[in-house]
Amino acid sequence: MKHECIWLADVQQRVFRELVEAFSRPGEVRDLTPWLDGATAQRAVLATLMDGETTLADPHARLGAADWPLLQARIGTAEDARYVVADGRRAPGFEPALGTLESPESGATLLIEVAAVGSGPLALELAGPGIDGPGIDGRRELRLDGLHPDWLLRRADWTAGFPLGVDILFTDATRIVALPRTTRAAPMGNPPT
Secondary structure, eight states: OOOOGGGSHHHHHHHHHHHHHHHHSTTOOEEOHHHHTTOOHHHHHHHHHOOTTOEEEOTTOOSOTTHHHHHOOEEOOTTTOSEEEEETTSOOOSOOOOOOSSOGGGSOEEEEEOSEEEEEEEEEEEEETTOOSSSSSEEEEEEEESOOTHHHHHHHHHTTTTTSOOEEEEEOSSEEEEEOTTOEEEEOSSOOO
16 A cells, blocks of 8 residues: 655655744745645645644544544644644634643644635734844735634634744645744734625
């Protein structure tokens, strides 16, 4: 039986490097096409990050049954899992783990799939560490398509008690973009309804 390339160690190392770059440069779109071989970006990220020690929740049933044994992740709830896979078109109907003051790193990472990363009607102005520009914090525009507006409202609540909060990785078919809890995000102009 031949496995998809996303399950190969050398591919996962390349995807991991792209993840590091994405979180180091919030709002900068990273294209994973060279390593996907037909898989989606979200599945490639999951194949890279999951192991027997991680907890994963799939409240919107995004994953196929065949992926779970390969991921080896422990199944968690959206409220307590370290990683949560979500459909960006649907409103978030859960409260993810935000971490604690003693362990803020235990806040969840949300892997939110949208129709398009880097293009679309929703424009966000990003500011914060890792964004290039004049002064300490630069500014960057991020465009998304297929994101329910409640995600941005809830994210604002979830990250209001910094260092508590969630980190977000948006994915489309082939691209990723990170929105760490340290990044400020505000809709530009009139957000789409």
